[in-house]
Amino acid sequence: MATEHYYQVNVNWNKNRNGILTSNNLDEKITIATPPEFPKGEANIWSPEHYFVAAINGCLMTTFLAVAENFKLDFIDFESNAVGKLEMIDRKFVMSEVILNPVVTISNEDQKALAIKVLEKSEKACLITNSVKSNIKMNITIKVV
Template identity: 55%
Template sequence: MESAHVYNVDIEWLQDRKGVASSPELDNTVEVVTPPEFPKGIAGVWSPEHFFVAAVNSCLMTTFLAVAENSKLNFVSFKSQATGTLEKVEGKFMMTKVLLKPHVVLPEGESPERAQKVLTMSEKACLISNSVKSEVVMDATVTFA
């Protein structure tokens, strides 16, 4: 794997507080808006704040998938809920905390302690979590199918 990778994202304003995100590397586009908590924000559409939390949460998943595979951890399912807290700090809004709540279901005979270790390794190795100033907290659960 190369030591540097480049990801391109283009944003184009459409109208009001709405635009569209695209990438020359991807087929899909995604609408993006100012969230409704802000003046003239729009409800029901992805916002930068949603994308931020989704980036941290999806990075945990993709890192978990790689670490689990390399560790030969068998699992039945992986789901994760994430909550981002946006606060004003020293006069500026910032995402101060992202709470990750992954839930891994194991087949009988697999070790829950090993699964917790893989989750912890995944959280520590997540490149997005390692790239942001926000506190990232994980509250994982592991159960059997």
């Protein structure tokens, strides 16, 4: 596997405080806007702040899937909720903290410790969490059904 990869993203202003995100190698176009908490922000449109938190949460999931496969964790479901805390620090807005709340469902109680280990390794290996300065916290829930 190559040790360098490049991801190109384009944004074009659309109207008001929103634009369209595209990538040359993806078909989908995504609307992005200033969030409603800011002047002239737009409700019901994903914002850079949402995408920031989503990138961390999505990376946790994709890394978990790879690590779980490597550790042969037999899981039934994975879901995660994430909350980013945006605050003013030194007169600048900063996403100071992201709290990840992953829930892994397994059928075998004996794999509970392994599921926790896989989640912890996934958070440490996630390239997005390794690339941001936000404090990342994780509240793990393992369900056995």
